[in-house]
Amino acid sequence: xxxGELKLLGTWASPFAVRVKLALYFKGISNENIxxxxxxxxxxxxxxxxxxKKVPVLIHNGKPxxxxxxxxxxxxxxxxxxxxxxxxxxxxxxxxxxxxxxxxDDKLLASWLQTxxxxxxxxxxxxxxxxxxxxxxxxxxxxxxxxxxxxxxxDSVGYLDVTLGCLVAWVHAGEKLYGFNPFDATxxxxxxxxxxxxxxxxxxxxxxxxxxxLVDYAKMRQAEAAAAAxxxxx
Amino acid sequence: xxxGELKLLGTWASPFAVRVKLALYFKGISNENIxxxxxxxxxxxxxxxxxxKKVPVLIHNGKPxxxxxxxxxxxxxxxxxxxxxxxxxxxxxxxxxxxxxxxxDDKLLASWLQTxxxxxxxxxxxxxxxxxxxxxxxxxxxxxxxxxxxxxxxDSVGYLDVTLGCLVAWVHAGEKLYGFNPFDATxxxxxxxxxxxxxxxxxxxxxxxxxxxLVDYAKMRQAEAAAAAxxxxx
Numbered sequence: 001x002x003x004g005e006l007k008l009l010g011t012w013a014s015p016f017a018v019r020v021k022l023a024l025y026f027k028g029i030s031n032e033n034i035x036x037x038x039x040x041x042x043x044x045x046x047x048x049x050x051x052x053k054k055v056p057v058l059i060h061n062g063k064p065x066x067x068x069x070x071x072x073x074x075x076x077x078x079x080x081x082x083x084x085x086x087x088x089x090x091x092x093x094x095x096x097x098x099x100x101x102x103x104x105d106d107k108l109l110a111s112w113l114q115t116x117x118x119x120x121x122x123x124x125x126x127x128x129x130x131x132x133x134x135x136x137x138x139x140x141x142x143x144x145x146x147x148x149x150x151x152x153x154x155d156s157v158g159y160l161d162v163t164l165g166c167l168v169a170w171v172h173a174g175e176k177l178y179g180f181n182p183f184d185a186t187x188x189x190x191x192x193x194x195x196x197x198x199x200x201x202x203x204x205x206x207x208x209x210x211x212x213x214l215v216d217y218a219k220m221r222q223a224e225a226a227a228a229a230x231x232x233x234x
Numbered sequence: 235x236x237x238g239e240l241k242l243l244g245t246w247a248s249p250f251a252v253r254v255k256l257a258l259y260f261k262g263i264s265n266e267n268i269x270x271x272x273x274x275x276x277x278x279x280x281x282x283x284x285x286x287k288k289v290p291v292l293i294h295n296g297k298p299x300x301x302x303x304x305x306x307x308x309x310x311x312x313x314x315x316x317x318x319x320x321x322x323x324x325x326x327x328x329x330x331x332x333x334x335x336x337x338x339d340d341k342l343l344a345s346w347l348q349t350x351x352x353x354x355x356x357x358x359x360x361x362x363x364x365x366x367x368x369x370x371x372x373x374x375x376x377x378x379x380x381x382x383x384x385x386x387x388x389d390s391v392g393y394l395d396v397t398l399g400c401l402v403a404w405v406h407a408g409e410k411l412y413g414f415n416p417f418d419a420t421x422x423x424x425x426x427x428x429x430x431x432x433x434x435x436x437x438x439x440x441x442x443x444x445x446x447x448l449v450d451y452a453k454m455r456q457a458e459a460a461a462a463a464x465x466x467x468x
Contacts, residue, residue: 051337051371065329067336078325091311095299102301103285137285 004061006031009045011038012209013217016068017056019166023072025203026157027083031058069101072162086159093145097152100141101163108134108182109167116178128180135182135191138164142190150197157201165198166208172199173214238295240265243279245272246443247451250302251290253400257306259437260391261317265292303335306396320393327379331386334375335397342368342416343401350412362414369416369425372398376424384431391435399432400442406433407448 008024008031010017024031036045036055048057048064057064058071065074076086087094111134114127145152145160152160175181183191198204242258242265244251258265270279270289282291282298291298292305299308310320321328345368348361379386379394386394409415417425432438 060326063326065326065333067333070329070332070336073332074325074329077328091308092294092297092299094311095304095308098304098307099299099301102304 005059007034007059008032009034009036009042009048009057009059010055011036013214014055015166015170018169018207018209019068019162020056020058020071020075021207022162022165022203023075023086025207026086026162027075027079029075029079029082068166069105069163072159076159084156086153086157086162088153088158096145097159100138100145100152100160103134103137103141104160104163104167108138112174112182115180116174131182132187135184135188139183139188139191142194146190151194157198157203161198165204168195168199168204169208169211169214171195172211173218176211176215177218239293241268241293242266243268243270243276243282243291243293244289245270247448248289249400249404252403252441252443253302253396254290254292254305254309255441256396256399256437257309257320259441260320260396261309261313263309263313263316302400303339303397306393310393318390320387320391320396322387322392330379331393334372334379334386334394337368337371337375338394338397338401342372346408346416349414350408365416366421369418369422373417373422373425376428380424385428391432391437395432399438402429402433402438403442403445403448405429406445407452410445410449411452 006024006029008017008020010020010033012035021033034042034044036042038055041053044059045055045057046053048059049066052066054066056068056071057066058074059065060074060078065071072086088097108131111127111130115124115131116127118124118127141160142152146154149155151157152164157165171181171183181192182188183195185192199208240258240263242251242254244254244267246269255267268276268278270276272289275287278293279289279291280287282293283300286300288300290302290305291300292308293299294308294312299305306320322331342365345361345364349358349365350361352358352361375394376386380388383389385391386398391399405415405417415426416422417429419426433442
């Protein structure tokens with residue numbers, strides 16, 4: 001099951017694809033990256049992920065694995081002994097890591113998206129409020145998991161560092177675009193420092209997208225959405 | 235980490251608590267069940283799951299684990315060698331099982347709830363449509379995972395049987411209440427037969443709630459909701 005051909009279908013701007021790239025980097029596993037055009041999805045993407053038709057998909061020796069958190073766990077389990085383990089060895093600590101990883105996507109990210117995708121100003125304000133609640137919980141989670149060490153995984157990065165780390169470039173882009181950082185130094189000093197620490201890692205420099213490119217991309221997408229809304233009102 | 239005191243905070247009607255009870259039953263692990271009153275949550279529940287304040291919570295030697303799918307994986311990993319493994323041994327098959335388990339909660343269950351909780355008839359109809367799409371995908375998943383054998387896990391039950399099996403009593407209750415069964419024999423013959431097969435297991439008889447009790451409970455909750463809506467219109 002280990003070794004062999006690894007293809008990752010993703011896009012440079014997808015934090016979920018970046019999550020998988022980070023996991024592969026930390027494990028020291030090389031792969032082929034295939035950049036998808038989400039407006040014109042490849043037959044390989046559609047046939048590999050027929051249920052969701054979304055990136056990322058990791059194809060290992062012809063077998064597709066979908067959904068970023070499931071892919072990262074797969075990489076850790078299929079490549080045992082290759083590079084460091086991402087998930088903790090202890091079952092309880094593993095459960096805690098899975099709990100917070102789910103929380104990142106289900107609560108933090110969902111609320112954060114609402115801060116700029118909300119249909120009304122009230123929805124956006126509620127998004128900000130809920131994002132700050134989620135960030136506060138994650139600040140406590142960092143304290144619990146890191147036990148005073150630099151990463152969620154302790155002395156070295158682990159599953160939660162990968163799960164949240166894929167969002168670090170968007171923290172910076174979001175601050176430039178909207179002046180909003182969920183991990184503000186005043187309210188979340190530990191996570192604010194962690195964002196800097198994670199961003200300084202070789203893996204982050206190699207894998208995370210450039211902040212200015214993300215900002216330009218987000219502005220382009222906003223302009224397109226505004227044009228589409230304007231056209232649909234005609 | 236294994237052995238020791240196990241308390242499960244749940245309610246008899248919560249399919250997520252039933253999911254954990256099924257896992258414990260299949261592994262042959264005994265535990266104390268603590269029935270929660272969700273209108274008056276215990277201090278133990280709130281302090282054990284301060285983030286979501288929801289059942290189920292499994293407390294193992296004083297340490298709480300939350301979110302049913304994470305609890306089931308914890309049980310499998312913390313009690314290796316006690317009873318059968320629920321997750322497959324092969325990393326790829328494990329990823330597939332996790333993918334479909336997430337799909338059960340995120341797509342099937344979310345759509346199914348919309349079939350009766352939708353605010354308008356259109357929303358309810360969309361719920362039915364999406365539930366049938368999800369059921370069709372799960373029918374194919376059963377074929378893929380079971381490989382012609384009686385359960386998702388093959389010859390014996392596994393993670394996906396537990397994940398979906400906790401809904402079997404609601405399949406019957408939903409049919410009595412609304413005349414709707416997502417796993418209709420015509421469209422989902424394999425899952426329809428699996429529902430019967432799973433329901434006939436000793437574990438199901440011991441753990442799943444009684445259909446008529448569920449039907450009465452659902453009617454009572456509907457009457458309460460209608461009364462509340464009527465009061466709020468005054």
